[in-house]
Amino acid sequence: MQTITKVGMADMNIVQDPGVITTLGLGSCVGIILYDKAIKTAGLVHIMLPSSKHIKNNENKAKFADTGIQLLLDKMMERGCTRSRITAKIAGGSQMFSFQTNNEIMKIGERNVLATKEILQLLNIPIIAEDTGGNYGRTIEFYSNNGKLIIKTIGHGVHEI
Amino acid sequence: MDLSIEDLNNLHLDVLREIGNIGAGNAATALAGLINKRIDMNVPSVKILDFNDVSAVLGGEEIVVSGVYFEVDGDIEGNIMFLLDLRSAKVLTNILMGREDPSNELDEMDHSALQEIGNILSGAYISSLSSLTNLNIKISIPSLCIDMAGAIISVPAIQFGYMGDKVLLIETILQDGNDTVKGNFFLIPEAKSFKTLLNSLGVYT
Numbered sequence: 001m002q003t004i005t006k007v008g009m010a011d012m013n014i015v016q017d018p019g020v021i022t023t024l025g026l027g028s029c030v031g032i033i034l035y036d037k038a039i040k041t042a043g044l045v046h047i048m049l050p051s052s053k054h055i056k057n058n059e060n061k062a063k064f065a066d067t068g069i070q071l072l073l074d075k076m077m078e079r080g081c082t083r084s085r086i087t088a089k090i091a092g093g094s095q096m097f098s099f100q101t102n103n104e105i106m107k108i109g110e111r112n113v114l115a116t117k118e119i120l121q122l123l124n125i126p127i128i129a130e131d132t133g134g135n136y137g138r139t140i141e142f143y144s145n146n147g148k149l150i151i152k153t154i155g156h157g158v159h160e161i
Numbered sequence: 162m163d164l165s166i167e168d169l170n171n172l173h174l175d176v177l178r179e180i181g182n183i184g185a186g187n188a189a190t191a192l193a194g195l196i197n198k199r200i201d202m203n204v205p206s207v208k209i210l211d212f213n214d215v216s217a218v219l220g221g222e223e224i225v226v227s228g229v230y231f232e233v234d235g236d237i238e239g240n241i242m243f244l245l246d247l248r249s250a251k252v253l254t255n256i257l258m259g260r261e262d263p264s265n266e267l268d269e270m271d272h273s274a275l276q277e278i279g280n281i282l283s284g285a286y287i288s289s290l291s292s293l294t295n296l297n298i299k300i301s302i303p304s305l306c307i308d309m310a311g312a313i314i315s316v317p318a319i320q321f322g323y324m325g326d327k328v329l330l331i332e333t334i335l336q337d338g339n340d341t342v343k344g345n346f347f348l349i350p351e352a353k354s355f356k357t358l359l360n361s362l363g364v365y366t
Contacts, residue, residue, distance in 0.1 A: 008213035009311075009318060010326065024222035025311020028319055048212075048315070048322045057325045096316050097230045097304040108319055137312020139223055154225055154308050 004141075007031075010063035012045035012072050014079055015144050022141045026092035028109035030065065030116050030132070033089045033142045033149060034072055034125065036081035042144040045072040049108070050115030065115040073123060088125050089149045089161060090116055091140050093132040109133070129161040174207055176364050181205040181331035181346070183293060184286040189335055191285035192278070196256045201336040205346075208330045212318050215328050219246060219345070222311030226250075227267070229279025229303045230316065233287065236296035236361075237354035241287065242317050242347040243279045247307075249342040253278055256340070267307060276305045286346065294361040317347040324355075 007013050007023045015021045017040035023031045026046070035042045045068045049055070052064035061067040077083065093113035113132045120127055131138070131151050139152040152158045182205055189202040208218070216222040227250045229243045245253065247265055254271040255262055257278065267275070280303045291298040306313055314328075321328045331346040350358055 009315065010212055010322070025216065025309035025315070027308075027312030027315030029315050048319050055323060060326055063322060063326070094312070096306045096308065096313055097228075099232065099301070099304055135306070137309035137315075139309065139311075 007044045007046050009046055010048050010060055012043065012062045012068065012075070014041065014043040014072075014075060016041050016079075017145045019144050020141055021144065022139065024139045026138045026140060027094055027096050028092070028112060030090055030092040030109075030112045031138075031140050032065075032069055032072070032116055032120075033140075034069075034076055034081075034086050035089070035142070035144070035147055036076065036085050037087070037147055038082065038085050039080060040144050041076065041079055041081055042142050042147075043072045043076045044142060045069060047112060047116070050111045065112060065119055069116070069119045069123065073125075086125055087128045088120050089129045089142070090120075090127060091131045091138055091149065091151055091161075094134045094136055094138070096135060096137070098135065131159075131161050173359060173364055174209070176359065176362050177329070177331070177348075178205065178207040180290055180293065180348075180362075181207055181333070184289045185331070185333040185344075185346070187285040187289040188282040188333075191281050192253075192335065195278070195281055196253075198256065203334045203336070205331050205333040208332060209327050210330055211327060212322075215314050215318065215330060216310045218330065218332070219244065219310045219314075222309060224310045225307065226310045226313055227275055227305065227307045228313040228316075229276060229283065229305050231279075231283050231303055232301040233298060233350075234301070235298045237298060237350055237357050239348070239350035239354050240317065240320060241283050241300065241349070242313075243283055244310075244313065244345040244347070245275070246343060249344065250275055250307075252340045252342055272305060272307075276303050279303045279305065282344070283346075294358065296357070296361050317349050320349045320351075 052058040093109040193200040254274040335342040
């Protein structure tokens with residue numbers, strides 16, 4: 001039986017075949033899925049901010065792209081994943097509200113995506129699929145048995161990457 | 162040192178509840194004027210919630226809600242978001258336009274009506290906050306978004322995320338006869354402004 005594991009904001013988890021891992025209503029946050037195809041193990045981290053640096057209250061590692069992705073990778077290695085086999089799929093990072101001003105906070109989705117890509121590159125993890133940007137929310141479901149990522153939206157359909 | 166949400170004590174919360182009360186009271190009066198009906202308002206609750214409990218208050222991450230968002234500028238900086246569930250949004254736009262549309266679909270007319278409602282409510286809210294604190298507070302034009310609650314809430318949650326792992330929510334229930342409209346305000350002052358806000362109200366931090 002497939003069990004569905006839910007990951008909340010600033011949180012992470014890992015599932016194994018036949019588990020499904022999901023995060024609901026991603027807006028400006030980014031969902032990063034790391035997957036080891038050979039042992040069908042998948043991890044998901046739901047980050048909110050690009051960097052833990054210059055933030056006083058940064059103990060919650062899963063909240064930030066820099067510390068969150070690293071922590072997920074470490075946990076996956078503990079679960080027996082092989083680093084060279086790990087690939088990534090990413091989704092989210094939208095701009096929910098549009099404003100004329102150049103307020104930095106409004107571009108947080110874009111910055112989250114950029115930081116995510118930078119960190120994955122540093123860690124040498126290839127991004128094999130992504131669905132980012134836009135101005136709408138996404139619910140994502142990753143199937144650890146076949147590596148498919150389903151993306152559901154309101155008014156922008158359902159698709160698979 | 163900047164104040165974080167976790168540092169708020171009971172006195173601070175009472176003050177914020179009172180701000181919420183007065184602000185929402187003004188907002189209800191403004192709304193009543195707009196639709197020319199009596200609007201009752203209950204005492205708002207001020208909640209400090211974990212990120213993941215905010216969408217639960219609204220009925221889940223995937224529930225479609227409408228959010229109107231503003232930038233706050235002047236003596237304090239931050240944002241205000243006014244959130245309505247889809248049914249409440251429809252009740253309000255129906256009243257505003259004097260029609261009865263039983264569907265839960267929001268068309269272009271509903272969108273501009275919601276933007277205007279959000280504008281009036283938040284304007285009334287901010288002007289009462291401004292006269293209460295003697296602070297000069299301005300708000301930007303509104304931006305509307307109708308989407309999953311989780312995705313909309315990620316915007317204030319991220320801003321609160323700079324300060325800690327909690328979100329400050331001011332919940333209000335507005336009532337017009339049998340039509341209950343549940344609205345939520347998120348007041349999102351930047352860390353420094355939180356202190357300014359509380360200080361101006363005589364609650365020294």
